[in-house]
Amino acid sequence: MKTTRMTVEGTKGWANIARREVAGKMVISIHGDGAAGLFDFNADTRDERSQQCAARLQRELDGYQGTAGDVADYLRAIQTFAD
Numbered sequence: 115m116k117t118t119r120m121t122v123e124g125t126k127g128w129a130n131i132a133r134r135e136v137a138g139k140m141v142i143s144i145h146g147d148g149a150a151g152l153f154d155f156n157a158d159t160r161d162e163r164s165q166q167c168a169a170r171l172q173r174e175l176d177g178y179q180g181t182a183g184d185v186a187d188y189l190r191a192i193q194t195f196a197d
Contacts, residue, residue, distance in 0.1 A: 117194045124175025133195040142195045144171060164192050 120131045129146025144155040144167065155167050168189035172180045175188075 120191060120194065122171070122175065122188065122191050124172070124177070126177035127175045129171060129175060131191060131195065142167075142192060146171070146174065165189060168192055 116133070118133050122129055122131065127147045129144050132143045132145075134143060142164075155170065165185075168191075169180075169185045171188045171192075172185045176184065
């Protein structure tokens, strides 16, 4: 079983995380409505941008720059989509 779509919600907004294949690579797409408005982010599930993506997602959805523990919660959601 593979997770293909998930919705996460913070105090300031929500985001849909989806998994899809692009040019032979699994990519996660994030589209949401956060504190700063709509945003999109695409990243290969195997690259280091997942951490950056989690930090941005946490900041957008919670409305503040969180600590490592705050970001880790969002990173776990993103890692659910890894192969």
